[in-house]
Amino acid sequence: MTRDPLSPDRTEVVFADAKPAYTPAQAVIEAERCHQCHDAPCVAACPTAIDIPGFIRRIATGNARGAAGTIFASNVLGMSCARVCPVEVLCVGRCVYHEQGLPPIAIGRLQRYATDAAFAAGWTFFQRAPETGRTVALIGAGPASLACAHRLSVLGHRCVILEKRPLPGGLNTTGVAPHKMRADRALAEVDWVLSVGGIEVRTGVEVTDPEALEREYDAVFVGVGLGEDACLGVPGEDLPGIFGAVDFIERLKLGTVSLAGVGSAAVIGGGNTAVDAVRELRTLGVPRVRLVYRGGESAMSGYAHEWDVAKKEGAEAVWNAVPVAFEGDGAVRRIRCAVTRDRRPVPGEEFFVEADRVLLAIGQAKLGEIFGRLPGISLDRGRVVVDADGFTGRRGWYAGGDCANGGKEVVNAAAEGRRAADAIHRHLQGGRDA
Amino acid sequence: MPGPLTKKVPTPNPFWLASAPPTNSGDQVKRAFDAGWGGAVWKALGQPIQNVSSRFGSTNYFAGRHVGFNNIELITDRPLEANFREIAEVKRLYPKNAVIASLMVESRAEWRDIIRRAIDAGADGLELNFGCPHGMCERGMGSAVGQEPKVNEEITSWAVDYSTVPVLVKLTPNVSDIVPHGLAAKRGGAHGVSLINTIKSVIGVDIDRFVPLPRVGDLATNGGYCGAAVKPIALHMVAALARHPDFRLPLSGIGGIATWRDAVEFMLLGSGTVQVCTEVMLRGYGIVGDLIEGLTEYMRTHGFQRLDDFVGRAVPAFREWGELDLNYEVVAKIDATTCIGCQRCLVACMDGAHQCIHPDPSGSRVPVVDESECVGCNLCQIVCPVDGCVTMEQVANGYAPATWREHEAAGVLLRPKKGSHG
Structure with missing residues (x-):
């Protein structure tokens, strides 16, 4: 495929790798620590249910290829998930070593070791089934669609991914904190996923008439x-x-941002995007960076382990406050904030937060609306409503990832995309949803 | 029980270095004595040989590095004159520490000559190397002697005749039953035996070059296996001699001793002294400090004043299978407060034992033991990563003790079988 090459001067390249890759010797030593639990709690905590003890044992025996194969068998996006998963609240958070008062197994780093080895060596693990003659359209080229398309392709169906942006990969390319993964790595994963064959990605294509897709394709996945x-x-x-x-x-991942002269920045919000933004502003040299959140520290939806690091990096917070106006002469200089109680502003109690750069991280628009117009598809506060298989209720229409779950992790999108692929496959074979 | 060998070859403590690379030179033995070793069995002396390159191999089991070790090195390759000169110097500088000369030659005249020179140099004792399973045995020495009780007895009797110091015979484990070989040494007049020497072995194979290890060019040969993995074999052979009513000679235990606990185990099965090699090769002479302190603390906590108080203490409990009580019954108990929920016991029991550990139907990660089917095999306790979490507890089943013979001959009732899922 052709795409605009990423600029080598883009801002994200200044970010260091937060968790550097293991050497083979380090990986083996960590892998050997694994208790190899039966019915392991870490697997139960993984949305894609990777056989974690299985791949770790393979690392311990020097079988990196088998380890990578074990990971990809459950999650074809295992390379990016190894870097971006909040393992502290998923697999690693459930490691039984916690019960022993000992450091848990570094599952993410071991997964990165195996999947990086696979990428570096060019190992392939998948063979497409014979062509079924069916073609599925996937809207959006993010993790959900990529996982769905890969699975469908392996099952013998052809896939066409329609992406309105110039680059595929979704938030893995445009939104992951660069200390976890840079855009070039995300694009390398897209290429790796597409290397299975049978998947065409059309970038710069915006779907405005979803119903028209039904005439051209045998099923549609909305991602x-x-x-x-x-x-x-x-x-x-x-x-x-x-x-x-x-x-x-x-902008900082794909292009350049200049923070020259910014002395004080504020990020409005308390979720993971807000925490990422705070950390990025600090790393890019802004002297004073404050999170402004309408609740208290314990109420924020951003992960505590990420916020703890942000604090160590010098971030501050203004709790229980919500902006009521931005003020400045030609550019923002300060935020007029209202004190909140139970996350609601208290009339009359206001104060100012100095800020010459403000980032809003209070959520993103939902994109389900044009699909909600199709009979059979319903929306819940902008989200596409689906069942456990990703089926929308309209024959041949499935959905997964953030547009359906409201905004979760890459690993959730990968799991939902794959589950939907299996359901689409059953549908195309004349199964349950036919 | 026979008295400890330390009475015949007095040393400040029962920890000796085995005849091996750590006792190859005077400089090494002096440093070992400075570190605290009680005695040193000097690297075996004999006619000049030439060693190969490479010589050592190691086997790992996951995180367990060097659980087994082997070598294809022969006896000393240094001039005999240098060895005797250094033995004399060591004895002059360290009169309280024992130097035991390990010897391996062929003819009676050679034995007479080398024994005289070793004693002249100041050796406190002799150890006849009838054990090496590689190289020297092809020339009719080492384990070739140790495997033939008559040859063993004859050469031992020569040595005892020529020697004015105690003579130990070092036995090879490369035999089906150690007892005839220990008895042969005794008939030859030996003052004690040391065992085990190394076990004939191939430590591994270079899977890319298709050559066994350790590799000498494109060829390899069998070596002698040692290190932690051989301890159970050594303990069995030590115990087999210790409990034999006709044997009753002092024993110097060798084979996989890495810690003071290992040493205590050898002592409880009858070793008055212990010899260490592999662990020193891997970690240096300094380990002796912990060996001495650990043994001292063990004796203090058990109220033992001297080695005699416990050397051989476990020998009476080492019996034939037919003497065991078939009505003794234990079952596994899992301590829910320390269980970490890894369920390794569950899968071990289901796949490798008797299918009596199950998931808790309430959803807890702590497995449940079906005591009505638990045969008390220990496997769950062995695989559990938490010390003390799984215990094997005795069941008061009301049956009188009964061996198989008592059951067969006298009709003593046996408890019902468990774990047959019949």
């Missing part, structure tokens, strides 16, 4: 993710110096 950064709708929000956090992160 459009989330939309633009949400706005607060308060005065001064259009002042220069105020950006959406997702937009800002995409």
